[in-house]
Amino acid sequence: MEVKMINSNENAKNMNILMAFFSATGNTKKLADVIKNKLEDCGILVTIRDITSYSSRVEKLSVDEYDAVIFGFPIYSMRAPRVCREWLATLDGKGKKSSVFFTYGGFGKDPAHYFIKKLLEKQNFKLVSTAEFLGAHTFNRSGWKAVADRPNESDFEVAQDYVARTVTRFSGDDSKEVGEFKKPMYDESQFDQAEKYRFGLISQLPTRDSTDCCMCGICEKLCPVNAMDAKTGIANDSCIACFRCIANCPDNVLHTNDISNSWDKKLELHKMTAEEVESLQSRIYL
Ligand SMILES: Cc1cc2nc3c(=O)[nH]c(=O)nc-3n(C[C@H](O)[C@H](O)[C@H](O)COP(=O)(O)O)c2cc1C
Structure with a gap:
């Protein structure tokens, strides 16, 4: 209509x-x-x-x-x-x-x-x-x-x-x-504090963890905040954990730490079931 x-x-x-x-x-x-x-x-x-x-x-x-x-x-x-x-x-x-x-x-x-x-x-x-x-x-x-x-x-x-x-x-x-x-x-300063939560979770910023890298440099070129160094394969402290480098890596060699253990806690924190999130x-x- x-x-x-x-x-x-x-x-x-x-x-x-x-x-x-x-x-x-x-x-x-x-x-x-x-x-x-x-x-x-x-x-x-x-x-x-x-x-x-x-x-x-x-x-x-x-x-x-x-x-x-x-x-x-x-x-x-x-x-x-x-x-x-x-x-x-x-x-x-x-x-x-x-x-x-x-x-x-x-x-x-x-x-x-x-x-x-x-x-x-x-x-x-x-x-x-x-x-x-x-x-x-x-x-x-x-x-x-x-x-x-x-x-x-x-x-x-x-x-x-x-x-x-x-x-x-x-x-x-x-x-x-x-x-x-x-x-x-909460006020804005409290939201600023909450922003840091992502680094408690993603404690290892995107890092190359394999030698199968073609050294294309895409990760460095695409980083929205110039935080990734393609030579070392490590993101520095300016990283915002947006995962652009990880999502675009043609060799799939960039990863963070595994946070699957925190999924149930995340649901608990928001008082939601997995089904409620999906719906x-x-x-x-x-
Ligand atoms: C650092 C960071 C923080 C996020 N915080 C939230 C959040 O507070 N709530 C939420 O539902 N999703 C959150 N997300 C998920 C993104 O909002 C969601 O995946 C979004 O669709 C990603 O958009 P993009 O693919 O265009 O980058 C967050 C993602 C990142 C990278």
Whole structure:
């Protein structure tokens, strides 16, 4: 129903939308691709800015030529990744409309919506919608088992609806901004503390553990924070544990420590069963 409505939305046609996304292991990019295709089906011009690499975030970005901006981020430690928040803080939204979609591995996603709204408004963007999509948890590569088969067709369907509803807001047919999100129980400094939890878990940062390496250097080239040294095959302390090097290693010789023992504790911490995590659905917020 919504999708049909947007196809006939004349105001949306010829809009010029920027979509900027960060995707270390590909889930957020999968959603970005579906969203881009749907926007183009609506006659919208879409410019993509992939901000995963270090150099792409250094380059200055102006939103002047765009009617609206869509941001796509994974959720890291319950918020958008720090590198993305730092990049957002360099932008001037000039009062333009924006929307944010997240991918996440099934845990603690609510603070991400609350804090991104605060940040975007501070940067002078108007936020009209947000969405969250399930995406295999990055740490599955070290032994967890969270939503391994996501995103799937049901998530992509929600993404189509997300485009329809968001574009209706961008085009002015529905000019509301997104509603308020519940304030988290903890403040930002406590979330900063929680961010360090990942290094308690991933105590051995990505390291080459085999001689079967073709020395292609992809791990070093792709690292979003310039933390990987291809010669030594060890990531330094700037590593954000995004696993981009591990996911893209053609020889599969980069690994962290095995964290499979912590999976049951992770479920316990979030008071969820494995079945409850698997049955989570992607969601749109208006
Ligand atoms: C450092 C780090 C922290 C993460 N924190 C969370 C989290 O708090 N909640 C969650 O559900 N998933 C978390 N994840 C999982 C990612 O949000 C999820 O796998 C996402 O889809 C990855 O996106 P990408 O493939 O585009 O990089 C985390 C992943 C990483 C690397």
